[in-house]
Amino acid sequence: MREIPGGLPPQTFSIGALRWSLVFIFAMFGIAKFASYEAEGVAGIAMHYPLFAWMYPLIGVQGTSNVIGTVELATGALIALGAWSHRAGLLGxxxxxxxxxVTLSFSFGVPLWQDGFGFxxxxxxxxxxxxxAVLLAACLALALxxxxxxxxxxxALFSR
Incomplete structure (x- = not known):
């Protein structure tokens, strides 16, 4: 890593820190979706959400969680590949x-404030x-x- 005047690392250092922390988060949360405890927890929120509700009657609680986990693992893999491929990084x-x-949109219509205390x-x-919200901003930074x-x-994003 090349140092710039003033002893600060280059900005690519912060991009790398964002990238690998997001890869870790997507890997850990993606893997967890294959466990029954996580599938049940996700179902408590996602089962009534229009984006996911249709999946539960078709493939069940664990199947739906497995799909979500697969998408999360694929996202993490693309973010990781972004270290070598800007196209993969943009897509990730x-x-x-x-x-x-999507996860932030779950906050609409659910109780957010502690009973007895409020906002x-x-x-x-x-x-x-x-x-x-901060994870969204980190993904935005990597995409940009x-x-x-x-x-x-x-x-070009899509070239031969």
Missing amino acids: GLMGMATFL PFMGSTAQFLFKD HAGHALRTNGA
Whole structure:
């Protein structure tokens, strides 16, 4: 890693830190979706959400969780590949953004504030969901980094 004046590492260091922390998060959460305890926990929120509700009658609680886990693992893999391929990084960043936009949208219509306290005292659902705002921003940063690199290098996203 090349140091710049003032002893600070280059900005690519922060992109790498975002990339590998997101890969870790997507790997750990994606793997967890294959366990029954996580499948049941996800079903408590996702079963009544229009984006996922149709899947539960078709493939069940564990099957739906397995699909979600597979998407999360694929997202993490693409984000990881972004270290070598800006196209993969852009796609992974966009998939990560979609993931966190979906999870943040769960906060509409559910109780967010702790009973007996109200705003700004978060209940367990808000505590679970609100952290995804920073994860959304991290995926946005990676997607923008890859998009800028593609544009600077004159590469199209879809080329032969």
